Amino acid sequence: MTSSTTGRTSAGAGPTPTGPEQGTGPGTGGALHVVQLLTPDGRRADAGEDPEVVAHAAALTPEDLRGMYRDMALARRADTEATALQRQGELGLWASLLGQEAAQVGSARATEPQDRVFPTYREHAVAMVRGVDPADILSLFRGVDRGGWDVAATGVSPYALVIGTQTLHATGYAMGVQRDGAVGTGDAGRDACVLAYFGDGASSQGDVSEAFVFATAFQAPVVFVCQNNQWAISVPAERQTRVPIAQRASGFGFPGVRVDGNDVIACYAVVRAAAERARAGQGPTLVEAFTYRMGAHTTSDDPGRYRPSVEVEQWRARDPLTRLEAHLRRDHGTGDDFFAEVARDGDALAAKLRRDVLEMPDPEPSTMFDHAYAAEHPQVEAERAWYARYVAGLEGEDVAEGGAGTQGGAA
Amino acid sequence: MSAIGPDGEPVVERVSIARALNLGLRAAMEREPKVLVMGEDIGALGGVFRVTEGLAKDFGEERVVDTPLAEAGIIGTAIGLAMRGYRPVCEIQFDGFVFPAYDQIVTQLAKMTHRSRGAMPMPVVIRIPFGGGIGAVEHHSESPEVLFAHTTGLRCVTPSNAVDAYWMIQQAIDSPDPVIFFEPKRHYWDKAELDPAAEPYPLHRSRVVRPGTDVTVVAYGPTVPLALRAADAAAEEGRSLEVVDLRTLSPLDLAPVEESVRRTGRLVVAHEAPVFLGLGAEVAARVTESCFYSLEAPVLRVGGFSVPYPAARLEDEYLPDADRLLEAVDRVLDT
Incomplete structure (x- = not known):
């Protein structure tokens, strides 16, 4: 990890995605190296990347990669169904994860069962990878409860709706992990870390800066995963920061890495390396997953009022599922049967999700x-x-x- | 000085509120390894009021955590520690400095139990020295208790003396709910005889601290010593005040107040916080409803004014004193 901690520039440091991120303004694009292991057309590209990160990627079997694809596809299908349910009046609101599947599935798959994740309100794929039934997410948006899943069994904290608050909870939880002697023992089944998810908008919140301060002061085993999806509702990321968000970490004294957030292999490998650092007692890391919110902020939002459709189209060419599909077909002999099966499973999941939501009883008033x-x-x-x-x-x-x-x- | 003798036996001694809190924290930390103390300057310094003096030396910096100077960070990380099974006791240095943490307290700490349907209780204690009278600069003399008492999910208590301080801090730490623990800073050095072997009074109970027959005076925290002084003065004029120490602000325990008002027919409520929308308003509304046919006079309230807490040279005029309290007593008796 050390070589990716220095904020090295892209010059001669391996492939840099020639993507829309370079066009989103000097504040957030910059020249910071972006870790990418899978090109938008689905080719693996490890040259110049951190050997530890590359090793994590190389260890992924074809079955792992198909599992990642499946996770992303199912999450996207559940997300699509949730948006439809909201449009049909069955949910009060929905925050779509469309476009962020790779950042979420890759990072979540880098966790161990004993790890804990602290989501915002958009980490549906993270939750699903950790075993949360999507119906237990939709119950929150239907207004039945505040989220129905078992926190202890899944290691997924409740969704946080006040932006950035959860980063401090994650840091405190990680301080508890330290006190429990579950860091740096070398026991892979015991050592634990914490993932703190937040977004580009949240990076402006004081809570996030304070979480950085506490995490670095106490060398807490926390990985800050910032999904920079370029838009905080209607405000572009360059209004939140004049340096790449990953670069902020250096000012706090811990490593920061920017990763292509639409490259599930890179997201997995980078977060995996950061998580292992944390579990080994080497302190926090900030991972900025550079991605794009393809949909609206929520179903109450109208992105047509503030962002050009050409930008959306540019990012559509970098779709995380299409990319991994191309890779699986080209390099791993994965054929139509697999993708058809995933599509069928997605439709079945969506049908069950719809049924579960429609059958949710209103809570008893006394509750x-x-x-x-x-x-x-x-x-x-x-x-x-x-x-x-x-x-x-x-x-x-x-x-x-x-x-x-x-x-x-x-x- | 210790409440435990050389042979481990409890020792009865006169201790200050600050010392009693220190002894209570020690007792809780010795009993339960998950209890942590965290805050600004609480380690080597022992806190600006020395309440945590010696704890870092005796329990180590893993359990007595000198934090970065960031109140939201203190409470936010305490929430995370509580999720992991710890019982953090956070010190906020002064009342006026709790507000950077207000969001974490109100939107997170207070609601996490409900949000998780009981799966994540929040046994977090937030100690806040509150109230005026120490000649301090701005933000060091305020009484924000009602902002917290109004927030469901929080419990709020305040001891008025060293004996209560010793027991109540331990009871607050034992609570599975977050407790905002207001300490009457002006009275940190007031002493009382503490018997660590005595039976503690329940945390969420008010009690009569001076019996009387003519007027009921409800007070809490720093206004309890004030009410007791006023009662002494009133006694010299032949008027008998019954003083109730509220002790618990959320939940309220008004049974002793109502029992008292049914005898006296008259009630004055005193706090340092501004009267407008203060706890006195809630007490007055409830007692008016529950004791309507016993009341001989309207319930009166005595407290701070609806102005920013004034510069120190004016705080004696701002704060309720015995004269203001007795003036209210006169009025309810003259009705």
């Missing part, structure tokens, strides 16, 4: 009082009881103590 606190809180319990009496009164029951008084106030 709003649940888990406001971990231990009993008299105010909450008084209001819960008042509400039950109030509802009973509305339904004609004789409730002498009824809904009298301020709701739970004079209990």
Whole structure:
């Protein structure tokens, strides 16, 4: 990893994607080397890259690569279905991950079961790779709950909607990992790290800078994974930063790497190397996955108002799935049967997801009082009881103590 | 000085609130290895009020963490540590410096239990020295308790004396919920006799600290010693004040207040925070509702004004004192 930590320039340092990122302004494009191991037309290209990163990529079997493709395709299919469900009024909102499948699947596949990930609200593919049922994500957007998955079993923290807050939680969690002696033991089944996901917009938040400060001060085993998708709703990345985001890390005293975020092999290998550094006790790394949000920020957004369609088309030529498909067909003899099977599985997943969402019952009203606190809180319990009496009164029951008084106030 | 004798037996001694907090933190840390103390200058210095004095030496820097100077970072990382099973006790240096962490406290710490449907309880204690009267510069004398008491998911308590400080900090650390622990900084050096072998009073209970018959005075934190002084002065004039130390601000425990008001028929609430939308308003509304037919006079409130906390040379005029409290007592008696 060390050679990619110095912010070396692209001159003579291996292939640099000639992609739209060079056209998004001096602030975010710059001349920082971009790690790319799979060209947009699907050829492997390791020359000049960090040997450790290359070794992680080289260790991937054809079956691993097909698994990555499958993960990306299923996530995209689930995402498409979620967008449709929102359009049909079945979800209140949806934040599409379209275009970011490689950054998410590659980074998530670099984690171990004992690792923990802290997502924003767009890491659907990360969650799915970690075993989260997509229905448990959609329940949040349907308004049934705040996300239905088992955090302990999946190692996926709840979605964070206040931008950047989760980077501090990730850092604190990593400080706990250190205190548990689960760093640097050399036991691959024990040593753990934490992935903190955030975006280009979040890079402006104070919480993210404070997370960098704490992580480096305590050498916490955290990998900051910034998916720079170029747009924070309507504001382009150059309004957030005048240097490549990966370069920020050097000011805090830890390595930063920019990776082609549409190259799933590079995303996997770079994050894997950073994760191993973290697990070995060598501290944090910032990985900037340079990618593109192909869809709207959320279903409430209208990107036509602020970004040119030509830019979207440029990025469409760098589609992460098309790229890996080309590679699998050319170099690994993967044929139509595989891709047809993945498509069928995607359709089945989408059908099940739709069914699961439509069958989700609205929560019982009284459950709003649940888990406001971990231990009993008299105010909450008084209001819960008042509400039950109030509802009973509305339904004609004789409730002498009824809904009298301020709701739970004079209990 | 220690609350434990050479043979391990508890020793009864007179200790200050600061010392009692230190002893309480020690007891909690000795009992539970997952308890961590974190904040600015709490290690070698022992905190600006010396509450954590000696803890770094005795428990090591893995458990007594001198953090970078960033309050959101302190609370945000404490949330992550709690997710990993730790019980962080965070020190915010002064009341006015909690606001960089306000987002983490309100949008994250307070809601994580609910967000995770109980899977991720947040046993985090945030110690905040609060209140005025120490001649400090701006942001060092404020009383922001109601901002936290209003936030579901947080519990808020404040001890008014060393005995409560010793027990309440340990009870707060034992809580599976986040507790904002307000320490009356002006009274850090007030002493009381602490018996570590005594039975602690429950955390979320108010109590009568001075019985009386004519007027009920509700106070908490720094206004408790004030109310007790006022009660002494009133007694000299033949007026008997019953003083209730609220102790817990969320949840509120108004049973002792209501029991008292049903006897006295008169209630004055005193806090340093501005009266407008202060805790006194909630107490007044609830007692008016629950004790309407016992009240002989409107509930009156005594507290700070609706102005920025003034420069130190004016804080004696800003803060409620015994005269302002007794003036309110006069008015409820004259009604």
